Amino acid sequence: MRFLAGGFDRLATTIIVVLCIVAVMVPVLHLMLPPSSPFHVQTYLVALIGKYLTYALLALALDLIWGYCGILSLGHGAFFALGGYAMGMYLMRQIGSRGVYGDPVLPDFMVFLNWKELPWFWYGLDQFWFAALMILAVPGLLAFVFGWFAFRSRVTGVYLSIISQALTYALMLAFFRNNMGFGGNNGLTDFKDVLGYDIQAAATRSALFAASALALALGVLLTTAIVRSKFGKLLVATRDAESRMRFLGYRPENMKLVAFTFSAMMAGVAGALYVPQVGIINPGEFAPANSIEVVVWTAVGGRGTILGPIVGALLVNGGKSWFTGALPEYWLFALGGLFVAVTLFLPRGIVGTAQHGWAALKARRTAARAAASSQARPADPTSPAAPATAGLAAAE
Amino acid sequence: MSRQNSILYLDGVSVSFDGFKAINNLSLVMQAGEMRAIIGPNGAGKTTMMDIITGKTRPDEGEVYFDGDIDLTRHDESEIAQLGIGRKFQKPTVFESHTVRDNIVMALAGPRSATAALFHRESAEENARIGSILDQIRLADRAGEFAANLSHGQKQWLEIGMLLAQEPKLLLVDEPVAGMTDAETEETARLLREIAGTRSVVVVEHDMHFVRQLGVKVTCLHEGSVLAEGSLDHVSADERVIEVYLGR
Numbered sequence: 001m002r003f004l005a006g007g008f009d010r011l012a013t014t015i016i017v018v019l020c021i022v023a024v025m026v027p028v029l030h031l032m033l034p035p036s037s038p039f040h041v042q043t044y045l046v047a048l049i050g051k052y053l054t055y056a057l058l059a060l061a062l063d064l065i066w067g068y069c070g071i072l073s074l075g076h077g078a079f080f081a082l083g084g085y086a087m088g089m090y091l092m093r094q095i096g097s098r099g100v101y102g103d104p105v106l107p108d109f110m111v112f113l114n115w116k117e118l119p120w121f122w123y124g125l126d127q128f129w130f131a132a133l134m135i136l137a138v139p140g141l142l143a144f145v146f147g148w149f150a151f152r153s154r155v156t157g158v159y160l161s162i163i164s165q166a167l168t169y170a171l172m173l174a175f176f177r178n179n180m181g182f183g184g185n186n187g188l189t190d191f192k193d194v195l196g197y198d199i200q201a202a203a204t205r206s207a208l209f210a211a212s213a214l215a216l217a218l219g220v221l222l223t224t225a226i227v228r229s230k231f232g233k234l235l236v237a238t239r240d241a242e243s244r245m246r247f248l249g250y251r252p253e254n255m256k257l258v259a260f261t262f263s264a265m266m267a268g269v270a271g272a273l274y275v276p277q278v279g280i281i282n283p284g285e286f287a288p289a290n291s292i293e294v295v296v297w298t299a300v301g302g303r304g305t306i307l308g309p310i311v312g313a314l315l316v317n318g319g320k321s322w323f324t325g326a327l328p329e330y331w332l333f334a335l336g337g338l339f340v341a342v343t344l345f346l347p348r349g350i351v352g353t354a355q356h357g358w359a360a361l362k363a364r365r366t367a368a369r370a371a372a373s374s375q376a377r378p379a380d381p382t383s384p385a386a387p388a389t390a391g392l393a394a395a396e
Numbered sequence: 397m398s399r400q401n402s403i404l405y406l407d408g409v410s411v412s413f414d415g416f417k418a419i420n421n422l423s424l425v426m427q428a429g430e431m432r433a434i435i436g437p438n439g440a441g442k443t444t445m446m447d448i449i450t451g452k453t454r455p456d457e458g459e460v461y462f463d464g465d466i467d468l469t470r471h472d473e474s475e476i477a478q479l480g481i482g483r484k485f486q487k488p489t490v491f492e493s494h495t496v497r498d499n500i501v502m503a504l505a506g507p508r509s510a511t512a513a514l515f516h517r518e519s520a521e522e523n524a525r526i527g528s529i530l531d532q533i534r535l536a537d538r539a540g541e542f543a544a545n546l547s548h549g550q551k552q553w554l555e556i557g558m559l560l561a562q563e564p565k566l567l568l569v570d571e572p573v574a575g576m577t578d579a580e581t582e583e584t585a586r587l588l589r590e591i592a593g594t595r596s597v598v599v600v601e602h603d604m605h606f607v608r609q610l611g612v613k614v615t616c617l618h619e620g621s622v623l624a625e626g627s628l629d630h631v632s633a634d635e636r637v638i639e640v641y642l643g644r
Contacts, residue, residue, distance in 0.1 A: 234510075234513050236494065240492060247473060248477055249474050249477035249562065250474060250508050255513075
């Protein structure tokens with residue numbers, strides 16, 4: 001498809017190639033080399049990096065709507081968690097009669113609550129294809145309904161951020177309740193199999209890792225294709241001058257709705273890949289602080305760039321893993337300080353600043369080259385003023 | 397004048413904000429293909445009139461018709477834009493983080509849905525159309541630059557170019573020469589006269605010198621209604637107009 005071909009610009013292609021290499025190399029180094037080898041990738045590291053990759057996909061989803069469309073969602077963790085719950089429900093149904101209570105259909109927590117039959121919304125989730133559909137449909141539908149009302153009523157800026165925060169908080173409270181049928185505050189855990197393979201096995205873990213890397217690669221491809229299309233230009237235009245868009249005859253609310261729904265589906269996929277790798281999903285994933293952390297990753301890496309959210313998610317979470325090991329009490333201060341520092345000193349984020357600096361350097365080099373070449377031909381009668389102006393440009 | 401042959405027909409339009417009558421029983425008729433200059437002191441209701449025509453503000457009473465029989469009070473901003481009314485704002489509003497060319501691309505007439513934009517491919521005709529607009533607004537050599545890097549006057553032209561790309565039947569242009577140099581003002585007058593050859597244009601302007609350059613029928617607004625109408629010489633000879641502008 002020509003639309004997808006638009007996603008292969010130089011940067012995106014590089015990211016995709018790197019991710020594909022990672023998707024192959026990490027499992028190979030994990031499975032093929034003996035644990036004694038210095039190049040062996042340990043089990044915990046496969047799970048850890050796999051988790052980071054799903055975070056990166058979540059950050060990329062947020063970046064599409066925040067960086068490119070100006071919608072600061074402080075509730076994107078909700079879509080991630082919903083995708084995770086859909087996957088978790090599938091994994092619970094896979095346990096079958098191997099649970100503590102040995103019920104062939106009901107998950108343990110339902111037996112414990114003395115429920116006699118499966119609630120209707122658990123039907124079909126024993127089939128992977130149905131679970132996969134729900135992973136996309138549930139976050140997508142919620143985002144569509146939420147966006148429909150919010151964007152149509154022209155709710156923007158900080159008000160939208162607050163409602164999105166309220167959305168994830170309300171979902172957290174709801175999922176904490178035992179009688180909702182999602183395992184209450186314990187959530188869903190003790191998974192055994194995924195697609196018939198032992199979830200603890202090294203090969204399964206490697207496959208989940210590879211799937212996460214490839215999902216991120218696909219996310220990069222689709223996001224780049226969207227951003228580079230005319231639709232992507234309209235998104236940026238909506239971000240910068242929404243009312244002007246209306247006077248051009250566009251409906252900015254529709255543009256936002258499409259981007260928001262797609263972004264929520266991407267977040268759902270990230271959540272679905274996250275759950276089997278960490279082995280649990282509970283209502284804590286809906287916590288507002290989680291959604292705010294995603295915003296911090298994206299801001300640190302550089303919003304409005306494709307690479308930024310990925311770098312931000314990997315760096316901040318790498319830092320978190322190190323920090324919570326070395327100085328556990330101070331992690332939240334460090335995170336808060338990081339956000340303040342980036343906002344004050346690096347408003348474009350790491351990648352944004354680097355790209356901006358690179359572009360400025362290139363412009364200066366071009367100007368310098370133009371100056372050099374025009375000085376080499378001082379007798380050029382057609383442009384007597386050229387050396388002077390080019391010299392000025394180079395001096396700037 | 398009858399509504400049927402008109403491009404724009406306002407009859408008995410009033411709107412008030414918190415008790416202040418911004419527009420008071422305003423009536424104005426424009427023929428298709430006409431160019432009209434609207435003058436008047438600050439607070440005369442010029443911008444509010446534009447807001448009513450483009451659907452940003454709904455009138456409390458009165459009729460607003462476009463192209464004979466389209467009731468504009470029943471449509472919102474994007475529908476009115478798609479019906480064929482383009483608007484240029486007082487402060488140039490172009491999309492600064494896009495290139496000059498992309499600004500025109502987005503304004504170009506065509507389907508306005510999200511899916512159409514997602515799978516849009518630029519055709520040869522579109523490319524040619526973009527090129528001719530860029531030539532017309534004298535920005536062809538700056539096509540690849542970000543709109544943010546343009547001078548004030550060039551931004552105004554780019555916005556006029558975006559209006560042209562929309563291919564509207566009626567253009568509303570709010571103070572197009574505010575903050576322009578004399579040379580730029582002259583260039584803008586030329587551009588607007590060129591456009592007026594094929595479309596109806598309403599120009600709101602303070603600058604009398606510029607209105608004279610346009611050489612079209614003038615309507616003077618004051619306190620939300622029409623004070624005088626006719627040629628510039630006729631209007632500027634009107635005693636009430638002189639009083640509004642100079643006296644008090």
